[in-house]
Amino acid sequence: MIARALLVLAPVMLFWSLTAIALANEPVRLEGIEKDTPLYTWVRETVLEKYKTRRIFDNGDADDPELRFSGIRGDAEKALQAKGYYNPQIVFTPGVQSALTIDPGPLYTISEIAATGLEREDMPEIFGIAPGDVLDAENVLEAQRKFSRALQAKGCYYTLRIRNQVVLDHEAQTGSVRFVIEAGPEAVFGETIFEGAPRIKEKHLRRFLRYKEGDCWEFGKLEATKSALIGTGLLSVVREVLPDAPDENGVVNIRFELMESARRSILLGGSFYTDEGLGITAEWRHRNILGSGEELSARFNGNLLEQAIGVGFVKPYFLIDTQKLTISATLGREDTEAFEKLSLRNNFEIERRLASRLTGAAGAGFEVSRIKDKSTNKERNFGLLSLTGRIQFDNRDNTLDPRRGWLLRLRSEPHIDVFGESSPFFKNTFDVATYIAIDNDRDHILALRGRIGTILGGSTADIPASRRFYAGGGHSIRGFGHQEAGPIAANGDPLGGRSLIETAAELRFKVTETIGGVAFVDAGGVYDAIFPDFKNGYYVGAGVGARYYTAFGPIRFDIAVPMNKRAQTDRNFQFYISIGQAF
Missing domain, CATH: 3.10.20.310 (membrane protein fhac)
Incomplete structure (x- = not known):
């Protein structure tokens, strides 16, 4: 009997729950203006959104619509006037879901434009508005800003104040615009x-x-x-x-x-990936160490697979104002399924700003390493001397949480082994990422990423195991473990390859200001040939995730599964936690 009652009550409870949620999200219904028009969107965003979360706490009258929505008529009138509607009819009807009914009335236009306060020959032309245009407040203010800049450039005024006066003619449904100038002495x-x-x-x-x-x-x-x-x-x-x-x-x-500012600072970061375990990053920075913005740093980062400690020095404005010099030294250890490595690496790089969003860099490095290739169980010592060339275009709006822009990066590194263990080889990678807004608020973003790489020179076996390409993992093809998306040896260890391709598509959406979600598909692989030939197949992973947005950036929680599981795939899923978006 109880079960049957619950079956009857459940749909009713669900209906009322969904209704309550809908009413909480839309406490006021907008009527009288055609939906999906610019005016409807403007009133909804500037007026209704303001009252969604408004609460009045006064002797238990928090739910009284007249109190909660007091002032909504005035706000609606101001919003309509800003778009040129100066004689609207507005009715607010309180209720369980209140209604705001608007008849915008006629659209007013500009009849005349004038400026006073200076001699005519001292005044530049007024740009952006003209007689006959809609009397839109934002357009008038933008014209005022342009007029102010033009006046300042022409007159060098120490103080300059401009205000606008609008005189309406309701009978003609027009308004005259007058800019009043108050200019100080030239300087x-x-x-x-x-x-x-x-x-x-x-x-x-x-x-x-x-x-x-x-x-x-x-x-x-x-x-x-x-x-x-x-x-x-x-x-x-x-x-x-x-x-x-x-x-x-x-x-x-x-x-x-x-x-x-404080000259010294400490930065801490953390992550957790199923295949890499707990990751920790710690960095100490000393800024302005020589008085011209130079920076000295010491850094440690480690997880179950890799640990490294290093020091760095950055000299901005090196030789010319558009260049900076970076020098670094790193002692590192890696123990992956493919290889074991102990290394000491030294690098220097000069980066130059070629345009506002375009940089180029050139440098050199020398690495001494002892590497055990687990596919052959051989240990070799390498002394790799490398030159580095890089060019990058980056106009993303935010590196941790980009919502617009492009990232394009081409990197080339020729290597010579001074110990003679490896033949010379030339490693090249090209990365691209872009971010496309699906809605005007940029709360729904389609993020796309691609990477392709090739190594020219010796065979895969001749290239040091740590310098080969590998795919799989939280920074590569999610769903597959670290280095799993590629050829394997007879003993099951990853071989790596001379070519790489990676692609990713991720749909990001915000549920609230601090909570969001993602759905993604990653695909690609590593191949023995110098260009991807897909002989080892194409690896596809997919998953979903959550985002918690903080002041410094989003914290990501992703879970992914391999869509075409291979023999070398250890797990049915992979879990990732880190700071910042995946790309």
Whole structure:
């Protein structure tokens, strides 16, 4: 009897639960404006979203719609006026799900544009709006900003204030726009003095000035200088001190009051992958060690398969302002299914900024290593001298959680073994990733990634095992264990290969501001030929995951399974936890 009652009540309870959730998510219904139009979206985003989470706590009246939604009519009227509707009819009907009914009324247009406050010959042209255009508030403000910049560039005004006045004609359904200008005296940049940062060389600070002495005064250049100084990471406070007015010659001397950031910092990170175990990263940094933004660092990272400790030195603005020098030394140990390795590696690299998002780099490295190839049980000593060339385009908006942009990277490394154990070989990789928004809010992102690699030179067996390509794992083809997606030896150990291909597609979506999910498919493999010939098959893994979004980046939780499990596949699934998106 109880079971039968539950069967009858369950659908009713489910219906009311879903209804409650829907009402909580949409407490106000918008009527009168056609759905899926720009105006409907504008009112929904600027007005209704504001009241979704609004609560009024006053003597138990939290659920009173009149209290909770007080002010919604005024907010709706302002939103409509911003888009050119200055005579709307708005009715709010409270209820279990309240209704906001809107008749936008006629769309007002611009009848006249004028400016006052300066002589006509001193005024530039007003761009962005014209008589007959819709009286859209954002368009008027953008035109005002452009007008202000043009005035400042033409007049070098020390102070410049522009406000707009709109006079409506309801009978003609138009409005006239007038910009009122209040301009101060003309001025030029004078001497710049820095105070409060004794450990930073003044020559280094002056690199970030976005103006020269004698330049036409422009407040935007001063703001750009402050942003550049803060952007170095060396300063926590940048405050400008300006006179009330230019001196008798129209010169403005500037004094910056500075406060240095902490010079030393410690960074900690962690991860857990089924195939790699618990991973820990720790880094100590000492910034501005020589007074021009140089950085000295010591780093440790380790998991069950790999451990490494290293030191590094970075010299920005090396020889020229668009270059930086990086020098590093690393002592490492690896013990994977394919090989065991103990190595000491030294590197240097010079990176140059070729354009705003384009960089190129060249360098060299020398690695002394002892490697045991587990497929043959042979140990060999190598002394690999390598040259490195890299070119990269990166316009992603965020490295830990990208939602737009592209990453393209080409890397080439010729190697010579000075011990003579290996023939010369030439390793090349090309990576590409892009991020496509599916909705306007960029809460749904389609992330795509591809990688292809080839090694030219000797045979696979002749190439040191640690320098071959491998696939599989949390940074490669999820669902397969570390190094599992490729050819294997008779004893079951990975052989690696001379060519590699990897592809990935991942759909990312946010459920709340802090919670999100993903669904993904990874595919690819490693092959003995110098270009992928797919003789060993194509490895496909798929899975789902969750994201917890924090102030510094998302924490990812992924689980993946191999879609075409092979003999060397140890597990039916792989689990990954780390900071940042998979790519």
